[in-house]
Amino acid sequence: PSWIPFKIGQPKKQIVPKTVERDFEREYGKLQQLEEQTRRLQKDMKKSTDADLAMSKSAVKISLDLLSNPLCEQDQDFLNMVTALDTAMKRMDAFNQEKVNQIQKTVIEPLKKFGSVFPSLNMAVKRREQALQDYRRLQAKVEKYEEKEKTGPVLAKLHQAREELRPVREDFEAKNKQLLDEMPRFYGSRLDYFQPSFESLIRAQVVYYSEMHKIFGDLTQQLDQPGHSDEQRERENETKLSELRALSIVADD
Amino acid sequence: MDDIIQVSSRFLHGLQEMASMEEEQAHLIGNLFLEFQEEFERVYKVYCANYDQALLLVKAYRKEPELQQEIQGIIEAAVPQAGPSGLSFLLVIPLQRITKYPLLLQKILENTLPNASAYPILQRAMSALQGVNSNINEYKMRKEVASKYTKVEQLSLRERLARINTHTLSKKTTRLSQLLKQEAGLVPRTEDKDFNDLEEKFQWVSLCVTELKSNVAAYLDNLEVFLQFRPHECSLDISGGPAEQYRSLARDLQLEVFLEFKQRLEGLVWKPLCSLTRALVGPQNLIKKRLDKLLDFERVEEKLLDVGSVTYEEEEARHTYQALNSLLVAELPKFNQLVMQWLTQILHSFVALQRDLADQVLRRAESSMVQLPHHRAPEPDFRKLLEDTLGQTCSQLHSFQENFEKVLPHPSTQPLLPGSEYQMQALLTKYGPGKLYQVMSNISGTGTLDLTLPRGQIVALLQNKDTKGNSSRWLVDTGGHRGYVSARKLQLYHMAPSEKALRGLVAPHENFQLLTPEPTPAPSPTVQAMTQVVAAYPFVARSSHEVSLQAGQPVTILEAQDKKGNPEWSLVEVNGQRGYVPSSFLVSSPSPASWGWTLPS
Numbered sequence: 001p002s003w004i005p006f007k008i009g010q011p012k013k014q015i016v017p018k019t020v021e022r023d024f025e026r027e028y029g030k031l032q033q034l035e036e037q038t039r040r041l042q043k044d045m046k047k048s049t050d051a052d053l054a055m056s057k058s059a060v061k062i063s064l065d066l067l068s069n070p071l072c073e074q075d076q077d078f079l080n081m082v083t084a085l086d087t088a089m090k091r092m093d094a095f096n097q098e099k100v101n102q103i104q105k106t107v108i109e110p111l112k113k114f115g116s117v118f119p120s121l122n123m124a125v126k127r128r129e130q131a132l133q134d135y136r137r138l139q140a141k142v143e144k145y146e147e148k149e150k151t152g153p154v155l156a157k158l159h160q161a162r163e164e165l166r167p168v169r170e171d172f173e174a175k176n177k178q179l180l181d182e183m184p185r186f187y188g189s190r191l192d193y194f195q196p197s198f199e200s201l202i203r204a205q206v207v208y209y210s211e212m213h214k215i216f217g218d219l220t221q222q223l224d225q226p227g228h229s230d231e232q233r234e235r236e237n238e239t240k241l242s243e244l245r246a247l248s249i250v251a252d253d
Numbered sequence: 254m255d256d257i258i259q260v261s262s263r264f265l266h267g268l269q270e271m272a273s274m275e276e277e278q279a280h281l282i283g284n285l286f287l288e289f290q291e292e293f294e295r296v297y298k299v300y301c302a303n304y305d306q307a308l309l310l311v312k313a314y315r316k317e318p319e320l321q322q323e324i325q326g327i328i329e330a331a332v333p334q335a336g337p338s339g340l341s342f343l344l345v346i347p348l349q350r351i352t353k354y355p356l357l358l359q360k361i362l363e364n365t366l367p368n369a370s371a372y373p374i375l376q377r378a379m380s381a382l383q384g385v386n387s388n389i390n391e392y393k394m395r396k397e398v399a400s401k402y403t404k405v406e407q408l409s410l411r412e413r414l415a416r417i418n419t420h421t422l423s424k425k426t427t428r429l430s431q432l433l434k435q436e437a438g439l440v441p442r443t444e445d446k447d448f449n450d451l452e453e454k455f456q457w458v459s460l461c462v463t464e465l466k467s468n469v470a471a472y473l474d475n476l477e478v479f480l481q482f483r484p485h486e487c488s489l490d491i492s493g494g495p496a497e498q499y500r501s502l503a504r505d506l507q508l509e510v511f512l513e514f515k516q517r518l519e520g521l522v523w524k525p526l527c528s529l530t531r532a533l534v535g536p537q538n539l540i541k542k543r544l545d546k547l548l549d550f551e552r553v554e555e556k557l558l559d560v561g562s563v564t565y566e567e568e569e570a571r572h573t574y575q576a577l578n579s580l581l582v583a584e585l586p587k588f589n590q591l592v593m594q595w596l597t598q599i600l601h602s603f604v605a606l607q608r609d610l611a612d613q614v615l616r617r618a619e620s621s622m623v624q625l626p627h628h629r630a631p632e633p634d635f636r637k638l639l640e641d642t643l644g645q646t647c648s649q650l651h652s653f654q655e656n657f658e659k660v661l662p663h664p665s666t667q668p669l670l671p672g673s674e675y676q677m678q679a680l681l682t683k684y685g686p687g688k689l690y691q692v693m694s695n696i697s698g699t700g701t702l703d704l705t706l707p708r709g710q711i712v713a714l715l716q717n718k719d720t721k722g723n724s725s726r727w728l729v730d731t732g733g734h735r736g737y738v739s740a741r742k743l744q745l746y747h748m749a750p751s752e753k754a755l756r757g758l759v760a761p762h763e764n765f766q767l768l769t770p771e772p773t774p775a776p777s778p779t780v781q782a783m784t785q786v787v788a789a790y791p792f793v794a795r796s797s798h799e800v801s802l803q804a805g806q807p808v809t810i811l812e813a814q815d816k817k818g819n820p821e822w823s824l825v826e827v828n829g830q831r832g833y834v835p836s837s838f839l840v841s842s843p844s845p846a847s848w849g850w851t852l853p854s
Contacts, residue, residue, distance in 0.1 A: 037489050193650070
């Protein structure tokens with residue numbers, strides 16, 4: 001932020017043209033926003049993949065617990081069904097882990113690396129700001145001497161002040177220019193940098209869900225199920241419930 | 254009620270048919286009863302079991318005068334002989350009939366000769382109908398016992414405490430002592446293997462249901478969490494291309510596909526599991542109560558042996574136990590079977606839902622993928638390409654980072670340390686002003702070759718990297734010692750021109766260093782064979798040895814050092830002209846287009 005409360009040591013001359021300052025603010029502003037977005041996206045991606053892994057693990061637990069129930073020893077049909085289900089769940093979990101690893105490598109890591117450039121940028125902007133302040137200070141000093149009566153000592157001091165000012169001014173201008181050149185380039189680089197990651201994300205979904213489709217498609221065939229509609233299934237559920245309720249030992253609720 | 258009417262009218266029909274056949278009547282009647290016995294049992298038992306409840310309803314109706322009037326009116330119209338007690342009079346009739354049948358048959362039997370052909374049939378019919386009645390009774394009792402014990406009563410603590418009295422306490426302590434005696438082997442336990450097997454299976458079935466329910470709950474919870482995060486809402490200000498594809502795909506998946514999956518899961522898997530869990534409660538209570546009553550029953554048996562008689566209450570306990578036992582034995586197998594069938598149905602639904610989910614996602618993802626630049630590439634090829642590209646862009650990021658780091662702190666000159674004038678002069682003469690650096694903050698060396706220097710010290714640069722090629726560690730000369738220091742703590746030492754003039758030096762290429770306060774080359778990004786080298790900053794040539802540059806201008810490097818071997822300067826050709834330019838003004842820019850990621854504009 002380049003606003004400074006007015007104090008002694010402020011030059012009269014506008015040393016940085018308004019357009020330049022505005023350009024700088026705009027470019028830096030875009031990058032600050034990008035920094036925030038990059039960080040947020042990285043965090044959300046991580047949380048999303050963590051939840052994904054948790055879901056898969058709880059699916060595996062479903063079939064695992066079923067398999068460990070003693071009913072499996074008595075009922076061969078039940079055992080067959082549960083074993084097939086367990087196999088499917090375990091395979092899906094493995095594919096899921098692979099998917100998450102791929103996302104980690106091709107999306108989350110690049111996000112992190114991109115984000116790691118920002119501290120250097122922010123530091124560079126700070127240093128430019130410092131240079132600007134020094135520049136202002138020395139400029140004011142020169143102006144002070146320029147306004148005084150031109151005596152010998154004053155002229156000597158003026159010359160000295162001008163000599164001090166020059167490298168500082170040049171330093172600021174160099175920094176300013178450097179950043180004004182680099183910042184848009186860096187901002188623009190996000191396009192080429194991130195598009196591959198998004199492509200990878202989509203492909204990872206295709207790979208995973210292709211496997212899932214095959215595995216569960218095979219499983220439904222194996223379990224010899226007709227393709228029921230949701231209404232049919234609901235009706236089946238209702239039927240079973242009323243059959244149960246018909247028994248005296250089942251309480252009415 | 255309708256069932257009874259149906260069965261009865263068919264029975265009547267049968268009887269009417271017989272009316273014509275004189276001789277064989279008895280025979281036929283017997284047969285008819287035998288034929289109908291099962292149906293009678295079926296329809297009458299339900300009616301009888303619900304009879305008590307029906308009476309209660311009639312009582313309730315009596316309390317509402319309007320309703321009562323309606324009912325009376327209808328009855329008087331249809332059955333005038335019913336009289337004022339109306340409904341209850343009518344309701345008891347079927348009850349009376351079914352109990353009358355055995356008696357009627359007995360009457361017929363009494364009037365039949367023992368040697369008539371119809372005699373045995375009539376005998377069988379009579380005992381069958383007696384059986385029907387006793388079955389109906391048992392059914393009724395079971396129903397009563399079931400409804401008494403299946404419910405879980407929601408009692409408050411106070412209510413529970415109020416229930417405790419000496420009677421219940423003594424019951425419970427008696428049962429407990431009986432149980433303990435059994436555990437200690439003092440008293441034989443009534444072993445009923447069949448029942449135990451049945452109960453065991455029930456327990457496994459219960460376990461299956463409760464575990465599955467809690468696992469599905471966990472799965473649904475995780476699904477909710479998963480749906481919470483919306484990475485696709487963060488756009489990074491990139492429009493078009495794979496980023497756009499991903500955004501719209503992810504939005505579709507979250508708002509439509511996964512939502513539908515969740516809803517179906519809740520309706521077809523979760524809800525039935527909840528119903529199943531509730532259905533388990535009844536049998537569980539009955540089993541528990543049976544055990545209690547069994548303990549009571551065993552005590553009663555003991556007492557019978559000791560004393561020879563038992564109280565009425567104790568007989569009751571025995572009957573209740575027997576009722577519970579027979580009820581459970583009759584119905585638990587069916588219960589277990591139904592639950593297993595339903596569980597299987599539910600699991601089938603679960604599997605079907607997963608397949609449908611995969612189907613939905615895949616369809617959308619595949620249509621997104623077709624629009625991606627590399628969709629034709631098989632996965633392994635794509636991954637290799639991606640790996641290479643990420644490596645590339647990673648080093649590009651490095652160069653950005655380094656460029657930003659080149660924006661150094663303000664070159665304010667530190668005051669010279671007292672007494673170092675002479676040393677500085679010596680260094681100046683030996684190495685030239687371009688090589689002088691000032692220490693910006695205290696350096697403490699750690700390794701054997703590292704120097705420890707105070708702030709303000711002037712050193713001369715010997716090498717801008719160490720023996721391993723690490724460019725952040727520089728070899729410097731302090732005038733007295735040589736060693737390594739961290740490059741970040743050094744700042745090019747500026748001298749005002751007047752100072753330089755004093756020292757009698759105006760070295761060529763001086764001004765360049767005033768313009769760009771950069772330490773001499775941090776390594777420029779690796780120059781690759783096919784990449785362009787461009788000028789990063791403008792440069793104004795000050796002599797005929799040098800050539801001017803404009804920012805962004807492509808140049809060709811002829812020699813990456815000057816005639817003295819100084820790598821700070823490079824001999825380049827630009828615009829047909831040759832000359833020296835500062836090496837650090839040049840950067841290589843990898844052209845993104847060659848990797849195919851640029852978007853069609």
